[in-house]
Amino acid sequence: MGLVNSMHDPALLFISTDLGVVIRDKYPKARHHFLVLPKSDIPSIYHVKRKDLSLLYELHLLAVNVIEILGMKTDDFKIGFHALPSMQRLHLHVISTDFISSCLKTKKHWNSFNTELFLDYEYVRNEIEVNGSLRRIDKQKASELSAKELKCNQCNHVASNMPNLKSHLLVHSKR
Numbered sequence: 001m002g003l004v005n006s007m008h009d010p011a012l013l014f015i016s017t018d019l020g021v022v023i024r025d026k027y028p029k030a031r032h033h034f035l036v037l038p039k040s041d042i043p044s045i046y047h048v049k050r051k052d053l054s055l056l057y058e059l060h061l062l063a064v065n066v067i068e069i070l071g072m073k074t075d076d077f078k079i080g081f082h083a084l085p086s087m088q089r090l091h092l093h094v095i096s097t098d099f100i101s102s103c104l105k106t107k108k109h110w111n112s113f114n115t116e117l118f119l120d121y122e123y124v125r126n127e128i129e130v131n132g133s134l135r136r137i138d139k140q141k142a143s144e145l146s147a148k149e150l151k152c153n154q155c156n157h158v159a160s161n162m163p164n165l166k167s168h169l170l171v172h173s174k175r
């Protein structure tokens with residue numbers, strides 16, 4: 001019940017509306033990393049049906065609100081779902097593309113946000129609109145993506161390991 005408890009944690013709570021809640025990710029993988037969750041008990045994106053698309057739309061609006069509140073640009077963020085979520089309760093990630101964070105440690109972390117293991121909101125919404133729900137990713141494909149080379153998200157650089165990738169990311173940092 002980690003995320004559901006965190007929805008009530010004042011230290012993490014960022015926005016609350018009738019339908020959804022935005023919390024800070026407890027282990028942020030970038031300078032700005034939030035989760036948008038519905039108040040209704042939907043376990044995961046794989047449980048979202050066509051009838052839930054208006055709720056999904058509301059969650060996405062909350063994600064955009066977060067970026068506005070920060071005074072930042074949507075182009076500097078990724079908004080979407082993990083194809084293999086580890087935590088229960090549907091949650092939409094809102095994450096800045098710097099990926100500068102001490103919590104970003106493993107190749108699995110990197111590839112979960114920077115390969116097809118990360119499903120953009122627009123892709124997911126379209127899949128549910130067209131097919132009625134989101135199809136699960138093939139297990140073999142998921143493990144291949146998870147083990148993929150460490151390619152920078154901002155240039156063509158391929159890093160040999162996580163420490164190298166993390167120092168490379170600083171090259172792109174505006175700060």
Ligand code: AMP
Nearest residue numbers: 002003006025026027028082085086087
């Ligand atoms: P996912 O892999 O999509 O299930 O992502 C779960 C996210 O929840 C990760 O980014 C974690 O850092 C974050 N997380 C894990 N436990 C908590 C918690 N108790 N409160 C807030 N965020 C959490």
Ligand code: ZN
Nearest residue numbers: 152154155157
């Ligand atoms: Zn780069």
